[in-house]
Amino acid sequence: MTLPIRYSIFPGNPEAHLFEVRCTVDNPDPWGQTFSLPIWIPGSYLIREFAKHVVRIRAQSGRKLLRMVKLDKNNWQVEPFDGPVTVTMEVYAWDLSVRGAHLDTTHGFFNGPSVFLKVEGREEEAVEVEILPPKGTKYRNWGVATAMPRKGAKPYLFGTYEAANYDELIDHPVELGTFELATFKAGGVQHDVAITGRHRTDMRRLTKDLKTLCETQIEFFGTPAPMDRYVFLVTAVGDASTALICARNDLPHTGMDKPGGGYRTFLGLASHEYFHTWNVKRIKPAAFTPYDLDRENYTTLLWAFEGFTSYYDDLLLVRAGLMPRNTYLDTLGRNITSLLRTSGRKKQTVAESSFDAWIKYYRSDENTPNAGVSYYGKGSLIGLSLDLLIRNQTGGRKSLDDVMRALWKRYGMKGIGVPEDGIEKTAEQVTGLKLKRFFGQAVRATADLPLQKLLVTVGVDLALRPPRSGVDRRERKPTRAEKTAERGVALGVRTGAEGGNVRITHVLDGGAAQKSGLASGDIVIAMDGLRVTPDNFENQLSRYRAGDTVTLHTFRRDELNVLNMTLAAARPDAWSLSVNDNPAGARNRKRWLGTD
Numbered sequence: 149m150t151l152p153i154r155y156s157i158f159p160g161n162p163e164a165h166l167f168e169v170r171c172t173v174d175n176p177d178p179w180g181q182t183f184s185l186p187i188w189i190p191g192s193y194l195i196r197e198f199a200k201h202v203v204r205i206r207a208q209s210g211r212k213l214l215r216m217v218k219l220d221k222n223n224w225q226v227e228p229f230d231g232p233v234t235v236t237m238e239v240y241a242w243d244l245s246v247r248g249a250h251l252d253t254t255h256g257f258f259n260g261p262s263v264f265l266k267v268e269g270r271e272e273e274a275v276e277v278e279i280l281p282p283k284g285t286k287y288r289n290w291g292v293a294t295a296m297p298r299k300g301a302k303p304y305l306f307g308t309y310e311a312a313n314y315d316e317l318i319d320h321p322v323e324l325g326t327f328e329l330a331t332f333k334a335g336g337v338q339h340d341v342a343i344t345g346r347h348r349t350d351m352r353r354l355t356k357d358l359k360t361l362c363e364t365q366i367e368f369f370g371t372p373a374p375m376d377r378y379v380f381l382v383t384a385v386g387d388a389s390t391a392l393i394c395a396r397n398d399l400p401h402t403g404m405d406k407p408g409g410g411y412r413t414f415l416g417l418a419s420h421e422y423f424h425t426w427n428v429k430r431i432k433p434a435a436f437t438p439y440d441l442d443r444e445n446y447t448t449l450l451w452a453f454e455g456f457t458s459y460y461d462d463l464l465l466v467r468a469g470l471m472p473r474n475t476y477l478d479t480l481g482r483n484i485t486s487l488l489r490t491s492g493r494k495k496q497t498v499a500e501s502s503f504d505a506w507i508k509y510y511r512s513d514e515n516t517p518n519a520g521v522s523y524y525g526k527g528s529l530i531g532l533s534l535d536l537l538i539r540n541q542t543g544g545r546k547s548l549d550d551v552m553r554a555l556w557k558r559y560g561m562k563g564i565g566v567p568e569d570g571i572e573k574t575a576e577q578v579t580g581l582k583l584k585r586f587f588g589q590a591v592r593a594t595a596d597l598p599l600q601k602l603l604v605t606v607g608v609d610l611a612l613r614p615p616r617s618g619v620d621r622r623e624r625k626p627t628r629a630e631k632t633a634e635r636g637v638a639l640g641v642r643t644g645a646e647g648g649n650v651r652i653t654h655v656l657d658g659g660a661a662q663k664s665g666l667a668s669g670d671i672v673i674a675m676d677g678l679r680v681t682p683d684n685f686e687n688q689l690s691r692y693r694a695g696d697t698v699t700l701h702t703f704r705r706d707e708l709n710v711l712n713m714t715l716a717a718a719r720p721d722a723w724s725l726s727v728n729d730n731p732a733g734a735r736n737r738k739r740w741l742g743t744d
């Protein structure tokens with residue numbers, strides 16, 4: 149009997165951020181076994197070249213060193229050998245995103261693609277992983293948080309874990325360190341919440357809300373839930389916000405009665421990640437079935453996998469009673485505003501945006517708003533439009549929920565990839581509607597979505613108002629200064645702060661700034677001879693009227709420039725949503741949101 153492929157990972161030198169990772173194969177390819185590291189991680193469509201963090205690598209059998217040839221950037225071949233082969237790597241782990249590996253004296257974290265070698269030709273075989281503790285008494289309280297199945301390891305402790313194949317191995321991120329733990333059951337499945345970082349979280353509140361959220365989603369797709377276990381790995385830091393990393397203050401604290409905006413952001417992220425358990429991890433494009441981890445995998449469908457997930461993340465919070473209706477409508481209004489302010493939506497379709505994610509969405513730059521559209525932002529509004537369209541045209545008998553459940557039964561449950569036309573076909577079959585025209589316009593063309601018309605069917609009015617700011621930014625509750633700016637002017641820029649100065653980050657198509665020759669990267673130092681700072685910029689701008697000419701002093705690199713700019717009136721381009729009292733609309737709205 150041959151033993152499974154065995155890995156071990158040891159945080160050998162936390163001070164130098166180095167993991168030592170081994171992979172042992174008992175019966176290697178007699179022609180010379182090839183090993184490789186993925187160049188990307190499923191869920192994030194960017195070439196990350198994990199092999200660049202391999203500091204040292206060697207192959208041996210027992211004590212005998214074996215020759216190893218590097219074939220290309222991420223493939224190594226060991227000389228032909230009859231007997232077990234072990235490859236040992238030293239991997240540098242200082243990736244602050246949640247997509248790679250990170251190690252210091254306070255904690256360790258890794259995703260499989262950045263540390264575990266793929267044994268070519270053996271990807272379908274079961275594997276074992278021994279996760280070892282760092283040496284030294286200061287690490288004696290460290291534990292392990294992961295959804296990877298345990299083999300010999302005790303719960304939350306170092307020891308041996310296992311996975312059914314390589315894809316499953318790299319699907320479970322692992323956190324090492326000290327963390328606060330909470331556990332709950334949802335749909336009969338054990339869920340853990342492990343929080344690392346300095347925080348004072350009301351764990352009971354957090355657990356209660358996450359349980360409600362998970363139960364809502366399991367019920368949405370239908371029991372049984374597809375996973376044996378689920379772990380929310382949360383890293384609380386000062387100021388950050390991605391899937392697993394959250395701002396410290398976004399977690400609920402004791403004595404908090406009403407959830408603040410930050411906590412809702414956190415719940416929204418948790419909801420998004422959890423929905424991916426079905427949509428994208430199991431219901432996935434045929435192009436990802438299986439993943440080819442050696443090159444880009446192209447699909448035109450990310451607007452459905454990321455966009456529909458973004459649509460449901462907040463909607464299911466409303467249905468779970470974790471977000472009030474009006475907060476949800478405010479969020480929708482901001483999303484609509486942000487899409488309609490992006491002139492790139494007229495140049496790139498969401499199908500193109502999905503296909504080009506590798507070179508565009510994940511590598512956005514100063515021209516992105518003028519050139520492209522987000523398959524998240526527009527994709528979620530396509531989800532909304534499609535949902536309301538189906539509800540309206542079937543007299544409330546069907547909805548996008550039915551389409552998602554059909555995709556789950558047809559593809560996700562069976563492990564079959566969704567073909568490029570699979571979303572549209574399933575939607576038509578499930579609803580009995582002809583949707584070709586809708587998909588053609590929404591997905592493969594750049595026409596604006598019929599949001600106003602569709603929202604009316606659920607008793608929601610869409611209204612336009614002027615922007616609250618002279619520079620383009622996400623709309624929110626106005627400050628007093630911004631209220632007076634409503635009658636103001638638009639520069640057509642996005643700005644940031646740099647060393648106490650205003651820095652132009654984006655120059656938007658057709659705006660006053662673009663006409664005057666202002667460019668992204670320019671530092672604005674004065675407006676009509678008065679010093680400009682990030683704090684007073686809006687206020688200074690609010691003193692002008694449309695048609696006024698203003699002189700700006702700017703630096704481009706180290707050269708001082710003087711620009712004269714004729715200011716344009718701010719067009720009303722901020723959308724807000726409000727409910728009306730149409731009784732039929734109210735009935736439909738209740739069916740849609742699950743609440744009045």
Ligand SMILES: [Zn+2]
Binds near residue numbers: 420424454457
């Ligand atoms: Zn996502």
